Amino acid sequence: MSALRLERFSYTYPGAETPALRDVSLVVEPGEFVVLAGLSASGKSTLIRAGCGLVPHFHGGTASGRVTCVGLDTREHGPGDLARACGTLLQDPETQVVMGTVRAEIAFPLENAGLRAAAVARGVEEAALALGVADLLDRSTRELSGGELQRVALAAALAARPALVLLDEPTSQLDPVAGDELIWLLRRLNEEWGTAVVLAEHRLERCLAHADRAIVLEDGALVCDGPPRAMLEWAADRAPALQTPAARLFAHAGLRPAPAGVKEARATLRAHGLLDGAAGPDGAGSAGDPEAGDAGAPRATGAWRRLTGRGDRIPTALRARGLWHELTAGRAILRGVDLRLRPGERVALMGRNGAGKSTLLRHLAGLQEPTRGRVESAGRVALLLQHPGDYLLHERVADEASSAALAAVGLTGLDERHPRDLSGGQRQRLALAVVLGDGDERPAALLLDEPTRGMDRAAKGDLARRLRAIGAQGTAVLVATHDAEFAAALAERVVLLADGRPIADAPAREVLAGGWHFATETARILGGRPAARPALVAEEGGDLLRARMTVEATP
Amino acid sequence: MGAPRASPLHAARAGATIAYGLSLVAVALAGTHPLVLGTLAVAIALAALRCGVGREVARAARLALVLAALIALVNALVVREGLTVVLRLGGAGPLGEVDVTAEALVSGLLLGGRVVVVVLAFALLAAVVDADALLRLARRASFRSALTAVLALRIVPVLARDARRMDEACRCRSDAAATGTARGRLAVVRALAAGALDRAVDVAATLELRGYAARRPAPRERGEPWSRHDLSVAGAAAGLAALALWVALGDAAAMRSYPRLEIAGGAAPAVLCAAIALVALAPLAARRGIAR
Numbered sequence: 001m002s003a004l005r006l007e008r009f010s011y012t013y014p015g016a017e018t019p020a021l022r023d024v025s026l027v028v029e030p031g032e033f034v035v036l037a038g039l040s041a042s043g044k045s046t047l048i049r050a051g052c053g054l055v056p057h058f059h060g061g062t063a064s065g066r067v068t069c070v071g072l073d074t075r076e077h078g079p080g081d082l083a084r085a086c087g088t089l090l091q092d093p094e095t096q097v098v099m100g101t102v103r104a105e106i107a108f109p110l111e112n113a114g115l116r117a118a119a120v121a122r123g124v125e126e127a128a129l130a131l132g133v134a135d136l137l138d139r140s141t142r143e144l145s146g147g148e149l150q151r152v153a154l155a156a157a158l159a160a161r162p163a164l165v166l167l168d169e170p171t172s173q174l175d176p177v178a179g180d181e182l183i184w185l186l187r188r189l190n191e192e193w194g195t196a197v198v199l200a201e202h203r204l205e206r207c208l209a210h211a212d213r214a215i216v217l218e219d220g221a222l223v224c225d226g227p228p229r230a231m232l233e234w235a236a237d238r239a240p241a242l243q244t245p246a247a248r249l250f251a252h253a254g255l256r257p258a259p260a261g262v263k264e265a266r267a268t269l270r271a272h273g274l275l276d277g278a279a280g281p282d283g284a285g286s287a288g289d290p291e292a293g294d295a296g297a298p299r300a301t302g303a304w305r306r307l308t309g310r311g312d313r314i315p316t317a318l319r320a321r322g323l324w325h326e327l328t329a330g331r332a333i334l335r336g337v338d339l340r341l342r343p344g345e346r347v348a349l350m351g352r353n354g355a356g357k358s359t360l361l362r363h364l365a366g367l368q369e370p371t372r373g374r375v376e377s378a379g380r381v382a383l384l385l386q387h388p389g390d391y392l393l394h395e396r397v398a399d400e401a402s403s404a405a406l407a408a409v410g411l412t413g414l415d416e417r418h419p420r421d422l423s424g425g426q427r428q429r430l431a432l433a434v435v436l437g438d439g440d441e442r443p444a445a446l447l448l449d450e451p452t453r454g455m456d457r458a459a460k461g462d463l464a465r466r467l468r469a470i471g472a473q474g475t476a477v478l479v480a481t482h483d484a485e486f487a488a489a490l491a492e493r494v495v496l497l498a499d500g501r502p503i504a505d506a507p508a509r510e511v512l513a514g515g516w517h518f519a520t521e522t523a524r525i526l527g528g529r530p531a532a533r534p535a536l537v538a539e540e541g542g543d544l545l546r547a548r549m550t551v552e553a554t555p
Numbered sequence: 556m557g558a559p560r561a562s563p564l565h566a567a568r569a570g571a572t573i574a575y576g577l578s579l580v581a582v583a584l585a586g587t588h589p590l591v592l593g594t595l596a597v598a599i600a601l602a603a604l605r606c607g608v609g610r611e612v613a614r615a616a617r618l619a620l621v622l623a624a625l626i627a628l629v630n631a632l633v634v635r636e637g638l639t640v641v642l643r644l645g646g647a648g649p650l651g652e653v654d655v656t657a658e659a660l661v662s663g664l665l666l667g668g669r670v671v672v673v674v675l676a677f678a679l680l681a682a683v684v685d686a687d688a689l690l691r692l693a694r695r696a697s698f699r700s701a702l703t704a705v706l707a708l709r710i711v712p713v714l715a716r717d718a719r720r721m722d723e724a725c726r727c728r729s730d731a732a733a734t735g736t737a738r739g740r741l742a743v744v745r746a747l748a749a750g751a752l753d754r755a756v757d758v759a760a761t762l763e764l765r766g767y768a769a770r771r772p773a774p775r776e777r778g779e780p781w782s783r784h785d786l787s788v789a790g791a792a793a794g795l796a797a798l799a800l801w802v803a804l805g806d807a808a809a810m811r812s813y814p815r816l817e818i819a820g821g822a823a824p825a826v827l828c829a830a831i832a833l834v835a836l837a838p839l840a841a842r843r844g845i846a847r
Contacts, residue, residue, distance in 0.1 A: 052764060053763075054760055054763065054764070057763075058759075058760055058763055078763070078768060078769065079763040079764050079766075079768070080763060080766045080767065080768035080769025080770070081766075081769050083763075083764055083765060083766035083769070084766065088764045090757070090760070090761070090764075092757060094713055094754075095713075095754055095757035095758050095760075095761060096761055097761075098706060098758060098761055098762060098765070099687050099690075100685065100686045100687045101685065101687050103687075104685075104687030104690075104691075108765050108767075109765040109766050111773060112765060112766035112767055112769070112770045112771070113766055113771060114770070114771030114772055114773050114774070115773070116773065116774055116776055117773070117776060117779075142712055153761075156765060157764070157765075160766075362723075365727060367723055367726060367727070380729075382727065382729065383727045384727070385720065385723060385724055385727065387720060387724075389750070390717075390720045390721045390723075390724035391724045391727070391728060392746065393725075393739075393742040393743055393745070393746045394742055401729075405729075420749070434728050434729065434730075435727055435728060435729055436729060437729025437730070438729070441729070443729075
């Protein structure tokens with residue numbers, strides 16, 4: 001009996017004109033780890049919802065064909081029946097948890113299944129231990145972080161030990177560390193419990209190395225189904241936006257086969273003699289290299305410069321001077337932050353969760369008053385917070401922003417649409433238009449907090465292009481992000497924040513090439529051999545590898 | 556919803572804690588003797604502090620005091636009984652001649668005091684009773700109603716967070732001034748309501764996925780063994796219920812407001828109040844148990 005089987009399944013949401021899934025047929029065998037890839041609105045979420053019975057039982061609409069989940073036909077069994085055979089985890093951790101304590105949350109599906117109290121207690125213990133949430137059992141769900149909430153929701157989905165788990169972009173709202181932990185957890189469940197996993201995910205570089213198989217959807221149709229390497233080869237020709245950075249690096253260097261992960265890429269390069277496990281990535285020091293001393297560390301403003309005021313002649317769009325954010329309880333979120341942005345400069349603000357990135361942005365935009373220090377700006381400061389939907393108040397796109405502002409972000413022709421009907425990327429652009437306003441009052445600085453969450457690579461590329469264009473018009477751009485690839489594509493300079501103060505402030509190439517966590521995938525792959533100019537993105541890495549190959553080939 | 560197992564009231568089973576809170580309310584409703592009401596208020600405040608929920612109960616107390624003052628004022632102005640006139644307000648339109656009597660004033664204050672005690676008791680209950688345990692308790696009677704109540708409790712902080720975020724987003728808009736107008740505020744409220752509906756739909760989908768719709772009844776089985784906290788809190792609840800009967804049927808806390816104020820004095824009310832305080836606070840004084 002297969003874990004999941006779709007036979008010529010098509011589905012159209014109520015009121016929609018085009019089907020979300022078209023004639024999809026696939027089989028997932030027990031114990032398989034399958035990654036579901038595709039651009040936004042390609043049908044990934046609908047397929048996950050069809051597998052767990054939400055489509056069509058919860059959403060309504062029109063369906064044809066057949067879906068069988070662990071032998072149960074979804075035409076005859078709703079999500080409640082399927083819950084015992086199939087665990088499901090959706091995107092938003094906030095709405096995935098319905099009870100007050102972690103223990104009650106994990107017990108809830110078991111109690112719904114009518115199990116005896118002892119069986120419920122055992123199920124809770126086992127699921128909590130397997131998912132690493134045993135120490136959270138008596139905590140209130142209100143106190144948990146996004147990563148913890150998502151792990152608890154996964155524990156609840158798996159408490160009944162289903163044969164199949166379906167996950168719809170479970171890492172999209174998590175920071176990279178929590179996201180990676182979740183993927184490792186899935187791999188362990190797959191290997192140790194034999195649970196079949198179907199994971200819809202945008203960040204393929206995070207999960208492809210763990211997968212047995214990758215399936216690609218395009219406009220609701222299945223267009224590729226095979227092992228991860230084969231899928232990457234297919235994507236090189238048919239869907240470049242789905243290539244991982246490692247695959248793009250190999251494609252640019254003319255190397256084959258495309259690697260599914262960093263480890264595989266490094267092994268291939270080492271076998272070709274293009275990588276030797278030597279020292280740091282380049283001759284110059286880097287922020288992430290412990291041996292590199294204070295390279296990349298923020299330079300203290302000299303007393304002479306302060307006395308003469310020479311430093312202040314530099315044109316400044318936005319400046320923080322000795323910014324402190326101290327809580328009443330005593331802890332300091334920001335500790336004397338000095339930061340200056342020049343007009344048109346593009347800066348990435350990076351750091352782990354709780355480092356103070358969002359707080360710094362709020363101070364720079366004037367949403368909060370610092371306990372000490374001050375913020376100076378050459379004009380209006382626009383801030384785009386993490387949830388673009390919060391900016392959208394009206395029922396027509398045209399009511400949210402002027403036509404000039406809409407045109408500036410590429411939303412011409414969508415005037416009559418309801419903002420909630422837009423795709424994630426379009427909503428992001430509309431929110432950008434709302435904070436930017438009309439062209440005649442362009443802000444001195446634009447600040448964005450985690451703008452790439454849940455975005456596919458094409459949307460990220462589009463956002464980076466637009467932000468570069470905004471920077472070119474003289475607006476300074478500061479982006480708080482965990483996404484090293486996006487930071488490399490956008491920023492000229494990276495500020496690394498830790499415990500409320502900058503620990504590195506240097507050109508992007510210097511910071512993102514030398515780190516371990518704060519590094520692009522290309523930099524991590526090529527990080528074994530010194531280079532005069534370290535490569536950050538796949539295109540640069542490909543050129544570097546070709547140059548190395550030429551040197552190797554020269555007698 | 557309280558933090559789990561932070562105090563004897565948190566640790567006791569929900570049924571026992573609810574019985575304890577309702578017994579406190581019963582004593583307050585049984586009589587309005589000022590000593591009894593004062594003792595109850597102090598006992599509840601001490602219990603709240605011992606359980607680490609003083610802030611929550613104090614918040615409720617502030618509201619209750621305003622309500623109590625209003626009750627006292629209205630009672631003094633409206634009630635025409637009592638022999639001791641302390642203030643003559645003369646003709647007051649449809650109310651006619653208004654004479655404020657000491658009896659009506661004290662009676663109003665005691666009625667307000669009773670309301671304060673009842674509010675404090677329920678605030679204590681809300682702060683220490685685990686809503687999930689309550690849901691488990693109500694499962695057999697009306698599972699769906701109880702779940703709806705729990706979900707409503709759960710969605711409130713989520714919506715409060717959404718509202719805070721939307722407020723910040725409004726301040727970041729290039730047309731931030733426009734959202735300060737009545738029309739702008741209406742747009743914010745509408746967007747928040749639409750967001751709440753989205754949230755509700757997502758939560759409903761999660762309930763489906765956890766098998767709520769296809770729920771099977773759990774087999775009847777013996778309950779969990781009673782812990783020392785279960786026993787002491789249930790015992791206190793029984794003791795308070797007995798004291799409530801004593802207050803209602805006996806003369807120890809007898810009181811008459813009109814036509815002249817008559818309040819029972821002597822040793823009996825003092826003994827009664829000491830008994831109430833002792834019984835109410837006894838479970839909270841538990842020091843037994845193993846340190847590690």
